Amino acid sequence: MSIAIELLARQINILKVTQKVHSTMSKKHKEFYLRQQLNAIKEELGERDDSSHEDDDITDLTKRIKEAGLSPEANKAAQRELKRLKRMHSTQAEYQVVRTYLEWLSEIPWSKSTSEIIDIDKARQQLEDDHYGLESVKKRILEYLAVLKLKGDLKGPILCLLGPPGVGKTSLGKSIASALGRKFHRISLGGVRDEAEIRGHRRTYIGAMPGLIAQGLKRVGVNNPIFLLDEIDKVGHLSNHGDPSAALLEVLDPEQNNTFNDHYLNVPLDLSKVLFIATANQVDTIPAPLLDRMELINIPGYTFEEKINIAQRHLLPKQITNHGLSLDDVKMLDEVLLKIASGYTREAGVRNFEREIASVCRAKAVEYANAKDKNELENYNNEVTAKEIENILGVTKFDSEVAERAARPGVVTGLAWTSSGSGGILFIEATQMAGKGDLQLTGKLGEVIRESARIALSWVRAHAFQLGITTSKTEPTFFFQRDVHIHFPAGAIGKDGPSAGVALTIALVSLFTHRQVPTTTAMTGEITLRGQVLPVGGIKEKIIGAHRAGIKKVILPARNRKDVEGDVPVNVKNEINFVYANNIFDVLLGAFEGEKIWSDSTPIVEFESRL
Ligand code: ADP
Numbered sequence: 001m002s003i004a005i006e007l008l009a010r011q012i013n014i015l016k017v018t019q020k021v022h023s024t025m026s027k028k029h030k031e032f033y034l035r036q037q038l039n040a041i042k043e044e045l046g047e048r049d050d051s052s053h054e055d056d057d058i059t060d061l062t063k064r065i066k067e068a069g070l071s072p073e074a075n076k077a078a079q080r081e082l083k084r085l086k087r088m089h090s091t092q093a094e095y096q097v098v099r100t101y102l103e104w105l106s107e108i109p110w111s112k113s114t115s116e117i118i119d120i121d122k123a124r125q126q127l128e129d130d131h132y133g134l135e136s137v138k139k140r141i142l143e144y145l146a147v148l149k150l151k152g153d154l155k156g157p158i159l160c161l162l163g164p165p166g167v168g169k170t171s172l173g174k175s176i177a178s179a180l181g182r183k184f185h186r187i188s189l190g191g192v193r194d195e196a197e198i199r200g201h202r203r204t205y206i207g208a209m210p211g212l213i214a215q216g217l218k219r220v221g222v223n224n225p226i227f228l229l230d231e232i233d234k235v236g237h238l239s240n241h242g243d244p245s246a247a248l249l250e251v252l253d254p255e256q257n258n259t260f261n262d263h264y265l266n267v268p269l270d271l272s273k274v275l276f277i278a279t280a281n282q283v284d285t286i287p288a289p290l291l292d293r294m295e296l297i298n299i300p301g302y303t304f305e306e307k308i309n310i311a312q313r314h315l316l317p318k319q320i321t322n323h324g325l326s327l328d329d330v331k332m333l334d335e336v337l338l339k340i341a342s343g344y345t346r347e348a349g350v351r352n353f354e355r356e357i358a359s360v361c362r363a364k365a366v367e368y369a370n371a372k373d374k375n376e377l378e379n380y381n382n383e384v385t386a387k388e389i390e391n392i393l394g395v396t397k398f399d400s401e402v403a404e405r406a407a408r409p410g411v412v413t414g415l416a417w418t419s420s421g422s423g424g425i426l427f428i429e430a431t432q433m434a435g436k437g438d439l440q441l442t443g444k445l446g447e448v449i450r451e452s453a454r455i456a457l458s459w460v461r462a463h464a465f466q467l468g469i470t471t472s473k474t475e476p477t478f479f480f481q482r483d484v485h486i487h488f489p490a491g492a493i494g495k496d497g498p499s500a501g502v503a504l505t506i507a508l509v510s511l512f513t514h515r516q517v518p519t520t521t522a523m524t525g526e527i528t529l530r531g532q533v534l535p536v537g538g539i540k541e542k543i544i545g546a547h548r549a550g551i552k553k554v555i556l557p558a559r560n561r562k563d564v565e566g567d568v569p570v571n572v573k574n575e576i577n578f579v580y581a582n583n584i585f586d587v588l589l590g591a592f593e594g595e596k597i598w599s600d601s602t603p604i605v606e607f608e609s610r611l
Pocket of ligand 1: 172310
């Protein structure tokens with residue numbers, strides 16, 4: 001019996017131990033299970049515990065900020081934001097916002113700069129090496145740099161290179177930068193409508209970013225670059241979202257620009273070491289306060305001769321090497337280049353010209369590579385012929401603008417100056433039809449040019465008898481029986497300004513007297529009701545454009561003589577016959593090849609008393 005009791009007691013003990021083991025086991029098990037669940041839930045909620053990663057990130061940012069040598073104000077802001085960041089969890093949306101801000105602060109070149117020595121000789125050499133011609137432009141730039149050197153600060157006016165596209169404004173800016181050993185950055189202002197594009201959005205804005213100026217500084221990584229403010233004439237002003245030109249004014253003002261306020265960074269930025277250069281196509285649309293701060297340097301556009309020189313010295317060698325060939329592999333004679341410039345491009349600058357030359361180089365590169373593959377290099381011809389040009393570039397896109405046109409009564413060649421700053425010719429067509437004395441005007445014309453047409457018609461009507469248009473001094477029926485329609489072809493391009501007055505008058509005289517004006521004769525000038533010819537702007541650009549178009553004779557206001565004598569290149573002057581006019585009779589003589597088509601003896605108008 002006692003044995004049985006002992007056995008039972010032993011058995012009970014064993015059971016107790018197993019139960020204990022079991023209970024601790026299941027507790028462990030339960031805990032493990034719960035922990036696994038917790039992790040899964042956290043993961044699902046995106047709350048993985050990354051505290052170590054966060055710490056690394058903040059240490060890294062702190063280090064970068066320390067190394068960036070922030071200004072005292074920027075440093076204060078940075079420390080405040082760092083403190084906030086430490087209190088945040090990396091999964092909070094705000095964390096990324098603050099982090100991005102701190103990154104920006106660390107990437108602005110607060111104290112980094114390139115060393116600069118203004119060496120005028122070196123600058124001269126650089127400008128010479130990079131650009132053909134432009135003598136007066138280079139001279140002005142060197143003078144500007146010399147003053148900069150003497151004064152030792154940048155508190156002078158801002159250089160503004162003014163001219164049509166493709167005349168080398170950007171590339172002059174780059175040359176200046178490399179001559180001074182400064183970094184170069186182009187800020188395109190064309191179409192900037194919102195102040196925030198210049199000085200950034202406040203950080204409360206979703207997706208806020210610093211403005212173009214702060215972005216530029218980050219890009220170059222130094223605080224003394226050259227910023228080329230490209231197309232400053234295309235900045236919208238008085239827009240709905242603040243005034244971008246006012247922000248630019250602050251950027252350019254040496255009294256204020258050492259504490260420029262970018263809304264995003266919200267700490268003062270020092271722009272006083274930045275050298276700003278502006279470019280513009282035309283002067284009229286540069287906001288006046290900005291214009292006040294600038295020193296304009298005019299680049300009017302190139303003649304064919306200049307273009308060919310630019311191509312031989314710069315564009316062609318550049319494109320040949322860009323296409324992996326060596327300079328001897330492609331040769332073009334001047335006349336071949338002229339064919340490209342005149343037959344395939346119509347521009348004041350050389351941008352499209354360079355593009356066409358690039359196409360030719362591409363074709364030659366293919367030819368060369370093929371010959372090389374076949375081991376037939378001896379058959380490769382490096383000389384590009386005029387015939388080959390047509391094979392490569394297709395049939396010519398432009399004929400000489402005037403040669404193709406036959407002279408007709410009522411059609412006159414005028415001179416225009418487009419909004420992109422390039423000059424050229426423009427045709428004026430006048431026609432008459434049965435009607436009741438109306439004047440119709442088409443060709444997307446502005447108010448001023450419409451008024452010029454009315455003045456022209458009034459002058460012609462007033463002098464109709466004297467000009468032999470009507471047979472009696474008072475012939476009211478002549479003009480009341482017909483409508484006149486004047487059209488300016490290239491109807492999609494807007495035209496305005498007073499300078500077509502002279503050409504409009506001559507078109508009407510030519511129409512009513514059935515006389516032709518040679519298509520190679522072009523004219524410009526404003527007229528008054530009394531037939532005086534007043535001076536107009538853009539003469540140099542217009543004359544160079546006319547020369548490119550094949551014009552042989554230009555009639556222009558006498559008071560513009562100084563512009564021709566002072567500004568127009570000699571070879572252009574030599575190839576054009578200039579007629580200077582004080583009044584419309586001088587123009588008539590010039591337009592109708594010296595023929596005096598009016599009679600002197602007749603009084604201009606005579607009203608008969610009908611009583
Ligand atoms: P822009 O800024 O006036 O529109 P770019 O500077 O872009 O013109 O010039 C277009 C191209 O023509 C560039 O490749 C430039 O180097 C070249 N170029 C323009 N003018 C000259 C010149 N006088 N000499 C050499 N190259 C020139």
